[in-house]
Amino acid sequence: MRLCWRSRHGGPLPAGAVGGSTVRAVAGRGPAVTGTGPEGRPGSLSSVPRLSEVIAELDALWPPERAEQWDAVGTVCGDPDAEVTRVLFAVDPVQEIADEAIALGADLIVTHHPLYLRGTTTVAAGHFKGRVVHTLIRNDIALHVAHTNADTAEPGVSDALAGALDLRVTGPLVPENGLGRICEVEPPMTLRAFAARAAERLPATAQGIRVAGDLDATVRTVAVSGGSGDSLFDAVRAAGVDAFLTADLRHHPASEATRHSPLGLVDAAHWATEWPWCELAAAQLDEISDRHGWDLRVHVSKTVTDPWSHHSSSGAPN
Secondary structure: OOOOOEOOOOOEOOOOEEOOEEEEOOOOOOOEEEEOOOOOOOOOOOEOOEHHHHHHHHHHHOOHHHOOOOOOOEEEEOOOOOEOOEEEEEOOOOHHHHHHHHHHOOOEEEEOOOOOOOOOOOOOOOOHHHHHHHHHHHOOOEEEEOOHHHHOOOOOHHHHHHHHOOOEEEEEEEOOOOEEEEEEEEEEEEHHHHHHHHHHHOOOOOOOOEEEOOOOOEEEEEEEEEEEOHHHHHHHHHHOOOEEEEEOOOHHHHHHHHHHOOOEEEEEOHHHHHHHHHHHHHHHHHHHHHHHOEOOEEEEOOOOOOOOOOOOOOOOOO
8 A cells, every 4th residue: 555645636746735735935934834725715615614523533533542541642622612714733732833823823733742641730831831721722722632543543653654755555563553564665775775765755853864774785675653663673573574664763672673683774753753644634634624515724734843953963983
């Protein structure tokens, strides 16, 4: 299976286009997004959905019951009866995204990462997370989270990552829960070339792409997992793939993995491996909006919320 997000006219999406949203960079500032959703022209049958209607569709895409028990998914704030005309997708529910939603006129933010993963006893505005909540409620903006339930969905986070690199998905990496994907690289290429493709196709971050293994080794099959992936090494080895693309690889698991086999490791920034899901999710909601005849505009944030802002290279060791 190779993912292909398509435009409203049925053709492949042009570069920079996501579902019904066109992304444009603004010189000297963070990226901005302009929507091209249903126009609601006089005499059209477009309707404005309520938040509860939109959330019902999102829960059908990413059922909450598929989330890990420790996870915090679902609607964080928002009036179920409020009308929703603009939706903003992002990886992180941080203040920059809340401010972007206000500037955009969005009524709903959908993020991959939870705001309160470990719970809280306060939403006081003196705390940075509480300030996000106050900002959203004050501006009538709802927040909805799809985290591990989006990781294991089909298509989900790893499908979007595979699609960004034009890989052909052949199955899940962990069949029991649907986590990760096993892919074919067409045509086969060296580990060096595969890492370069990842650097070219994924959003730029301070970390860039780290690689371990023989750079001249041929990569025909690869396992991919958006987000932190070094807990999956046993499954990756069992799959017998040539390389593993993921994020947040720690020293000891990575060191042991490269000594177990000639497995190539391609380590990207956590945010960069999950951002492609925002494009996929926006395209899915765009299709749902068209099917229902909703007057809904869908946008994808390109604001980089990766926590690392600079990389000082010490030079290659050899």
